[in-house]
Amino acid sequence: MSEQPATSMMDHLLRTTSRKTVDRAAIIKKIQDIHVPTTADDELAKEIEIMLAHIMAGNATSGYALTILGKSGAGKSKALDHLLNNHPSFASFDGLYNRMSLSLRAVTPPSCTWKKLGARLAAQSGLPVHGETNEDVVWNDILLDRMRKMGTHVIVLDEFQHVLEAPTSHAYTHLSNSIKNLMQTPSYPIWVIVSGVPEIEGILDRDEHNQLDRRVPIIRVKDMPDDETTVGKVVETVQKLADAGGVRIGFPLIHEFVQRLMHGGIWRFGMTVQIIKNSLEKCIWDDKAGGVLLPNHFAQGYARLARDCPDEQNVFKSADWQKIQREVDDKGYLVDPASAPKRRRKKG
Structure with missing residues (x-):
C-alpha cells in the first residue's frame, strides 16, 4: 500500500527530515515555549484585569491607554504576548453570526501614519484594505464597523515607538490625536494597550482639554x-x-x-x-x-x-x-x- 501524500508542510517536514532533527526541533520548542516572567508581569496582569472590569462595567464614556515601557530587549513584548495569549478573555471564538475577538493586535508599522495603522489592524481583523482608500474610510467604514461586529474593545500596539518616526510633526500630532479620539468613540469606547521604548511616554496621556479618563497607567520594565x-x-x-x-x-x-x-x-x-x-x-x-x-x-x-x-x-x-x-x-x-x-x- 502506497504512503498517503503529506497533508501540510509540517507533515511534509516530519516525513523528510532525520529523526535527530525531529527530536531536536521538539527540544527547541520546549525551550522557546517557556515564559520566564519579568518583574513587571504581576503588575501587568493586574492592570489587564482592571481594564476588563472597566469594559464589563459598561458605563464608560471613554477608554484609556495602558502603556508598557522598557528598553529594547527588556522583555516587555514577550510578557504582554504571554499574558494575552494565555488569558481566556482574549481568546477569539465563533459568535452567532461571525468571529468574535475582544482585541485586535498589531506591531506598529515603521514611519507610522493613521491610515497605515488602520490598514494593519483591518488586516488583523480579516479584512485587508486594498487600493488608495483614504483614512476615514479605513477607520470609520471598515475597521470600526468590523470591531463592533466582532465585539472588539481593545487595540494592542507593540513597537509603538514607530509613531515617533511619523513623516512630519503634523502627521505625528494627527496620529496621536486620532488615537485619543478613538478612545472616545461615541457609544463604543476603545481601550488601547501600547508597548514601546521609554521615549513614547506621554504620547497618549497628553490631554489639553481634559476630555479623557485621566487613568493612564504606566508599567515600566526596568533594567x-x-x-x-x-x-x-x-x-x-x-x-x-x-x-x-x-x-x-x-x-x-x-x-x-x-x-x-x-x-x-x-x-x-x-x-x-x-x-x-x-x-x-x-x-x-x-x-x-x-x-x-x-x-x-x-x-x-x-x-x-x-x-x-x-x-x-x-x-x-x-x-x-x-x-x-x-x-x-x-x-x-x-x-x-x-x-x-x-x-x-x-x-x-
Missing part, C-alpha cells in the same frame, strides 16, 4: 540590578531552561560568569534570556558536547546575537568584558551603540 537576588534569578533561569531541554550544566555558574551573562544582555532581562536560549540551542546541535552545556556555548550564543563578533568583543571570551558596550538595533541584534537607532522624545 536588571546587579544584586544577589537578580543573580540568583538568572541562575534559576539557566537551570530551568536547561532542564526543559534535557541539558546538563557542565560548569559552576559562578558570580562572575553570571555577571558576564547579564552584561552581555545589557542588563535587560529579555535579552539575557535570549542569550541563554541561544546558548542551549548551540549545545543541542553540538554532537561532541553530549548534552552538556559549556561556557563556549554561551560565547557562541552571544556571538549569534552580536552578529558573529570577534572574541575580543565577546563578553564570554574577553578579559575586558566589562568595557564592551552594545545596544539593540531594530532587528533585535546587539550592535555598537553608535549603530543603534536614535529616537527623540516628541514635544508638544
Whole structure:
C-alpha cells in the first residue's frame, strides 16, 4: 500500500527530515515555549484585569491607554504576548453570526501614519484594505464597523515607538490625536494597550482639554540590578531552561560568569534570556558536547546575537568584558551603540 501524500508542510517536514532533527526541533520548542516572567508581569496582569472590569462595567464614556515601557530587549513584548495569549478573555471564538475577538493586535508599522495603522489592524481583523482608500474610510467604514461586529474593545500596539518616526510633526500630532479620539468613540469606547521604548511616554496621556479618563497607567520594565537576588534569578533561569531541554550544566555558574551573562544582555532581562536560549540551542546541535552545556556555548550564543563578533568583543571570551558596550538595533541584534537607532522624545 502506497504512503498517503503529506497533508501540510509540517507533515511534509516530519516525513523528510532525520529523526535527530525531529527530536531536536521538539527540544527547541520546549525551550522557546517557556515564559520566564519579568518583574513587571504581576503588575501587568493586574492592570489587564482592571481594564476588563472597566469594559464589563459598561458605563464608560471613554477608554484609556495602558502603556508598557522598557528598553529594547527588556522583555516587555514577550510578557504582554504571554499574558494575552494565555488569558481566556482574549481568546477569539465563533459568535452567532461571525468571529468574535475582544482585541485586535498589531506591531506598529515603521514611519507610522493613521491610515497605515488602520490598514494593519483591518488586516488583523480579516479584512485587508486594498487600493488608495483614504483614512476615514479605513477607520470609520471598515475597521470600526468590523470591531463592533466582532465585539472588539481593545487595540494592542507593540513597537509603538514607530509613531515617533511619523513623516512630519503634523502627521505625528494627527496620529496621536486620532488615537485619543478613538478612545472616545461615541457609544463604543476603545481601550488601547501600547508597548514601546521609554521615549513614547506621554504620547497618549497628553490631554489639553481634559476630555479623557485621566487613568493612564504606566508599567515600566526596568533594567536588571546587579544584586544577589537578580543573580540568583538568572541562575534559576539557566537551570530551568536547561532542564526543559534535557541539558546538563557542565560548569559552576559562578558570580562572575553570571555577571558576564547579564552584561552581555545589557542588563535587560529579555535579552539575557535570549542569550541563554541561544546558548542551549548551540549545545543541542553540538554532537561532541553530549548534552552538556559549556561556557563556549554561551560565547557562541552571544556571538549569534552580536552578529558573529570577534572574541575580543565577546563578553564570554574577553578579559575586558566589562568595557564592551552594545545596544539593540531594530532587528533585535546587539550592535555598537553608535549603530543603534536614535529616537527623540516628541514635544508638544
